[in-house]
Amino acid sequence: MKDEQGRVISQVSRRVAVGDEIFTAEGRHYRVVKIQGNTASARFVGMDKDLLAYNEFYSHLEVPVTLMARDTRPVGIYHTHSDESYVPTDGSESRPFKGGIYQVGETLVSRLKNKGVRVDYDKTPHDPHDDNAYYRSRRTAMRLMQNNPIAIFDVHRDGVPDPSYYRRSISQQQVAQTRLVVGRENPRMQANLDFAKRLMSYANTVHKPIVKEIFTAKGNYNQDLMPTALLIEAGTHTNTKVEAEKGIALLADAVPVVLGLAGPAPAGAPKPITDRTARTPGSWKALGWIVALTLLGGGAFLLISAGSWDRAKSRLGDFFGREFTSFFAPRRAKKPDLDTAEKATHVPVPGREDPDANETARDHLERIRQD
Structure with a gap:
C-alpha cells in the first residue's frame, strides 16, 4: 500500500479493496482509492482526531504498579485460522489442526491471567484455511458469547514475506509487532474501531510501538457479535514464534486497563463509542x-x-x-346513532302493537350502549 508520493505505508497478506483504511500509530489516516495488481494506492485523509485524543489522554494516565480487578467478566480468545504457524520455529507456515498460533494464544492467556483477568480460551480448530473458516469459527465465537465476555480476540499471524516488517526492539526485547484488524462490513464497525484505537494508543504508551497499525478491511470477521471484538495479527510467518509470543505478551499488558478490568477509573477519558453512539452511515x-x-x-x-x-x-x-x-x-x-336507535323503541306501528318487537329494539339499544 503506497501513498500519493509512492511511499510504502503498509504491507498486508490479504485481499485489499477500495475503501480499506490504515490508521498508523502516530494517528495518520489513509484510505485505499485504487488497486493495480499487488499495489494499492491510498490517499491521506488526515490526522485522526480520536487517535490524537486517546494518545494525549493515555500519555498522562498514571497506572499503579499493582492492579486491582474491578470486573469478573472473561476475555474470550480463539483462532479462526488454527493452522497458522511460524516457519523459523515450526518448520512450516501451516500445520493443520496444531499450528504454532496456539502457543501464541497460550502466551496471551497466561499474561492476562497474571494480570488478574479471567480468560475463556477455546482451542477448537477450524481447518481448512479457506474462505469458509470464519463461518466455522462463528460457532466457537457464539459459544464464547454465552459466558458474557467483556471482549473477544481472534488471534492470527500475517503472511508478509519480510520478517523485518514486524520485527522491532521494544522494551529491551526483540519482538514481532502486532496489527489490529477491524471488519468494515458489520453494524458495530465504528465501536470495534474505537476499541482498537484505544487499545493501540495505550499499548503504545506502555510498550512503544507494539501495535504497528490498525487496518480496516472489507469483511465481517464475526465482529458483529460485540463492540469489543478484534482480530489480532501477531507478527508474520517469517518471524520466529518466540518473537510473536513476546510481542503479544506486551500487547496483553494494555488489555486490562483499556477494558476497565483493572487499574484506576480513568476520569476525563474520551468517551468511547458504544452500540448506541456508533456512527454507522x-x-x-x-x-x-x-x-x-x-x-x-x-x-x-x-x-x-x-x-x-x-x-x-x-x-x-x-x-x-x-x-x-x-x-x-x-x-x-363503531359509532352508531344512539338517538335514532332510541327513537326506534318508541315509534308506534299504525294498526299493530307488538311489544315483542319493541322489547327486541330495547335489547338492541342496550347492547349498543354497552359497546
Whole structure:
C-alpha cells in the first residue's frame, strides 16, 4: 500500500479493496482509492482526531504498579485460522489442526491471567484455511458469547514475506509487532474501531510501538457479535514464534486497563463509542438500497403482470382504495346513532302493537350502549 508520493505505508497478506483504511500509530489516516495488481494506492485523509485524543489522554494516565480487578467478566480468545504457524520455529507456515498460533494464544492467556483477568480460551480448530473458516469459527465465537465476555480476540499471524516488517526492539526485547484488524462490513464497525484505537494508543504508551497499525478491511470477521471484538495479527510467518509470543505478551499488558478490568477509573477519558453512539452511515445506506430495490422490483412485477401503464395504475388504485376502505370502515361502524336507535323503541306501528318487537329494539339499544 503506497501513498500519493509512492511511499510504502503498509504491507498486508490479504485481499485489499477500495475503501480499506490504515490508521498508523502516530494517528495518520489513509484510505485505499485504487488497486493495480499487488499495489494499492491510498490517499491521506488526515490526522485522526480520536487517535490524537486517546494518545494525549493515555500519555498522562498514571497506572499503579499493582492492579486491582474491578470486573469478573472473561476475555474470550480463539483462532479462526488454527493452522497458522511460524516457519523459523515450526518448520512450516501451516500445520493443520496444531499450528504454532496456539502457543501464541497460550502466551496471551497466561499474561492476562497474571494480570488478574479471567480468560475463556477455546482451542477448537477450524481447518481448512479457506474462505469458509470464519463461518466455522462463528460457532466457537457464539459459544464464547454465552459466558458474557467483556471482549473477544481472534488471534492470527500475517503472511508478509519480510520478517523485518514486524520485527522491532521494544522494551529491551526483540519482538514481532502486532496489527489490529477491524471488519468494515458489520453494524458495530465504528465501536470495534474505537476499541482498537484505544487499545493501540495505550499499548503504545506502555510498550512503544507494539501495535504497528490498525487496518480496516472489507469483511465481517464475526465482529458483529460485540463492540469489543478484534482480530489480532501477531507478527508474520517469517518471524520466529518466540518473537510473536513476546510481542503479544506486551500487547496483553494494555488489555486490562483499556477494558476497565483493572487499574484506576480513568476520569476525563474520551468517551468511547458504544452500540448506541456508533456512527454507522453505511448501514442506513444499505437499508435505503434494500427499500429502493424492493419498490423497484415490485413495480416491475406489477407492470409486467398488468401489461400496460394504464392497467398497472388502475390495479394500484383499486388496491389502495380497498385497503383504505377496509381500514377506516370498522372505525365508522363503531359509532352508531344512539338517538335514532332510541327513537326506534318508541315509534308506534299504525294498526299493530307488538311489544315483542319493541322489547327486541330495547335489547338492541342496550347492547349498543354497552359497546
